[in-house]
Amino acid sequence: xxxxxxxxxxxxxxxxxxxxxxxxxxxxxxxxxxxxxxxxxxxxxxxxxxxxxxxxxxxxxxxxxxxxxxxxxxxxxxxxxxxxxxxxxxxxxxxxxxxxxxxxxxxxxxxxxxxxxxxxxxxxxxxxxxxxxxxxxxxxxxxxxxxxxxxxxxxxxxxxxxxxxxxxxxxxxxxxxxxxxxxxxxxxxxxxxxxxxxxxxxxxxxxxxxxxxxxxxxxxxxxxxxxxxxxxxxxxxxxxxxxxxxxxxxxxxxxxxxxxxxxxxxxxxxxxxxxxxxxxxxxx
Numbered sequence: 561x562x563x564x565x566x567x568x569x570x571x572x573x574x575x576x577x578x579x580x581x582x583x584x585x586x587x588x589x590x591x592x593x594x595x596x597x598x599x600x601x602x603x604x605x606x607x608x609x610x611x612x613x614x615x616x617x618x619x620x621x622x623x624x625x626x627x628x629x630x631x632x633x634x635x636x637x638x639x640x641x642x643x644x645x646x647x648x649x650x651x652x653x654x655x656x657x658x659x660x661x662x663x664x665x666x667x668x669x670x671x672x673x674x675x676x677x678x679x680x681x682x683x684x685x686x687x688x689x690x691x692x693x694x695x696x697x698x699x700x701x702x703x704x705x706x707x708x709x710x711x712x713x714x715x716x717x718x719x720x721x722x723x724x725x726x727x728x729x730x731x732x733x734x735x736x737x738x739x740x741x742x743x744x745x746x747x748x749x750x751x752x753x754x755x756x757x758x759x760x761x762x763x764x765x766x767x768x769x770x771x772x773x774x775x776x777x778x779x780x781x782x783x784x785x786x787x788x789x790x791x792x793x794x795x796x797x798x799x800x801x802x803x804x805x806x807x808x809x810x811x812x813x814x815x816x817x818x819x820x821x822x823x824x825x826x827x828x829x830x831x832x833x834x835x836x837x838x839x840x841x842x843x844x
Contacts, residue, residue, distance in 0.1 A: 593701045593733035596663045599709040601635070603843050605716050605768065606730055606739040608760075610752030612721035614744045615773035617645045618815070619832075620718040621824040623740070624673050626836040628825070632713035635666070637703050638677035639730060640720040641696045642689045647679045651822025656680050657707075664707045671825045674710065676703050693725035700726055701733050714839075723759045731763040737843055738768040740806065740835075745775055745792040750800070757801050768842055769804035770794060771835065777811040785810075806838055807831040 595601060607620040617640065624634045638646040647653055650669040657680040658665040666676040678699065679685045689696070709715070717734070720726050730736060741756045743749045753770065760767050772794045776785040788811060798805045809831055818827050 591729075591732035592735075593705050596705060596708055598662050599707070599712075601709050601712040601715050603714050603737045604734055605714060605839065605843075606719055606727075606736050606765070607716055607742060608719050608727060608739050608756050609721050609742045610723070610755040612643075614721075614742050614752075615809070616640075616721065616742045617649070617718050618819065618824075619740065619742050619771050619773065619809075620716045621646065621649045621819065622827060622829060622832045623836060623839075624714070624716045625671070625825045625827065626829075626832045627714045627839075628671055628673055629828075629833075630836055630840070633672070633674075633711050635674040635709055635712045635715045636676075637700075637707075637715055637717045638675065638679075639700045639703070639717050639726050641678040641691070641699055641726070643720065644677045644679045646675060646718055647677050647685070648822060649819040649824040650675060652680075653685055653822065660708075662708055664702075666707055666709070669825060673825070674712065676707050697725045697729040700729055704734055723755055727759065728763075731760075731765050736765050738766040738839075740768050740771055740839075741803075742771050742773060743794065743797075744773055745787065745789045745794065749793050750797045753797050753801065753803075757803070767801075767803055768839060769806035769835075770798055771806050772808045774811050775808035804838070807835040 607616050609616045620636060624636050627634045636646055638644050650673065652667050652669065652675065655667055657667055657676060666674045667680060668674055678689055717730055719730060739760055741753055743753055757767060772792060774789050775792055776787050778785050792808065794805055794808065809829065815827055818824060
């Protein structure tokens, strides 16, 4: 019979451990990833969604730019390893991250936002990252442990959609101060939000509030607002879970054009600036 031990008591074997005083006394595993010793990051905010295509990376970019305009040092950790879009939005396409004896040096946007992304390590930015979950999760952890982050006040983590390996790794390994859940105005939004809310609750991560993208289209010809994707269910969803509504963002072709041209920092939305002020107040 195997003598594999079941607990720390050297006298306990497979057959004898069950029911002994040592059974079940396992130390909890600490998954915390330690920040690079030369780095400094004060607040970490995760940008999440229960599904893809709702504009999560856009909200990440706009929030980082808005906080920068408000006088904070900001950074973006692009945890969407298999679908990174942050570098292009900030005009960093094709540029590579550097490094020295102290760690990896992130790229810096035109206005001083520090950014790290998987695309900065690929030979070609169109090359796919065909990795299994554990490898992707480890890369995200390295973005925290190996990158030199310089006196960052607010770091925004752009996470892939859903509730898989990467969000789990971020929640367990990084000192997340709170998350913003990004949604869209469709009836299934309540289910999408519910998934993200329940995961955050399971991981004891504070939810800062909801941001709804694609809320309406403002017609420049007649000044009217049109709800292209139907009536919003954001208020009722927020009320159901006791959450704040931080912003409702319009559909605006100018926003998409600015991101395509690497000018995300030039986008100024009153709704996002209001959201930034709210986050400042919550996390002060």
